[in-house]
Amino acid sequence: MSATTIHFVRHGEVHNPDHVLYERLPGFHLSERGRRMADATGRYLTANPQTNTAAAVWASPLDRTRETADIILSHLNAARIDRGEPTLELNTDERLIEAGNEFRGKRIGHGEGALWKPQNLKLVSNLYKPSWGESYRHIAERVGAFASEKIDEYRGRQIIVVTHESPIWTFRHLLETGRPEHNMLLRHAALASVTSITFDCDSHQVMSITYVDPAANVA
Template sequence: MSEQSPGTESVDRDEQLTVVHVVRHGEVHNPDGVLYGRRPGYHLSDLGRQMADRVADHLGKRDITHVVASPLERAQETAAPIAKAHGLDLATDARLIEAANVFEGKTFGVGDGALRKPDNWKHLTNPFKPSWGEPYVDQVVRMMGAIDAARDAARGHEAVCVSHQLPIWILRSFVERRRLWHDPRKRQCTLASLTSFTYRGDTIVSVGYSEPARDLVPAHLLAGAKPVKGKPGQSKAFGA
């Protein structure tokens, strides 16, 4: 075997491809349409568990060597079958958590009590930051840190990070050099979807998106769908 010349190892590392799949959790049991945010106690519904199993099947033959999730139950429960399918321990990274929000615990659909209370209006003054929750820039910093850490843990292979709609969309918007403030109805981040970041070395070179559980997602919750009257649920402006 020939002796490796100095610097070869670092060059190889710079050219190594690593894929980090950032998965949004499956459907949550939330019959009252509460904006649950970071609150504990919100678990996947039966349909959500089917979605999680579908994602695990979809990724079953991929070269997954690291699975990590937000500490919230819905993310942990989505990640568990993926980790199990690959014989991996499930790691937790608090940086993958849902965005903080002043409206947690409230219902926030059109015409309900939250918008009618003047005390809440002060939180709606700046959609660019946004004024109702965790700054978009802060979400970028923590999410980039989380996926970079996952890349390092699975370098040369693939990793899975399970997170939440708003932080995932903000992360993708940053990577694709779009403005961070946006129309929440146009987020391309459906339940149990994959937003996949391919790294060459330490640099993201491409972003992909797929919906392996699309047929299980209620039509009004698909990316870009118009709101349906009478459908309970939290406003997508505030994460999910």
């Protein structure tokens, strides 16, 4: 039985001193701590016998995911050079982008983002079926389409995919429960964590899901 594993990595911490919801906005980069988190995860992936031979690295096109992926790639490519193998380049795909959100650019709980305001309160009345932006169903469908394509493209191999909390957890929740809707407060996808999903190449059925947090102790 041939299997493809997709390692979904969440980006590292973002420099955001004003605490705004940056969503898909440009110009939000990794903080120094975020770069250390990406470095820790890059070192973990390079030390792992499976992931250090990954066939490709993909990322959301946003700044923070590409920066995280570049740091991971620097570790993987150093190992590939040592083995006399060609280096990998970063690929991006719009289907991995952060979820759309009507609060983007606002500070949640303050000013225009204050939840007590009538126009905002009605948006967050149901955490399981958010009405403040892109639906969980659509998020899961676009990530699922990406995954299905890559299962075939990288048949029997491993790839690393750097994306965001919402796409990772929404897709995982769909695979584990049959539905993408969930309570956003109960997500389990820490910054720079790795959610690894192994699929049967023929049926595209899930064989296993594992989770590690290599950057948990990064200060």
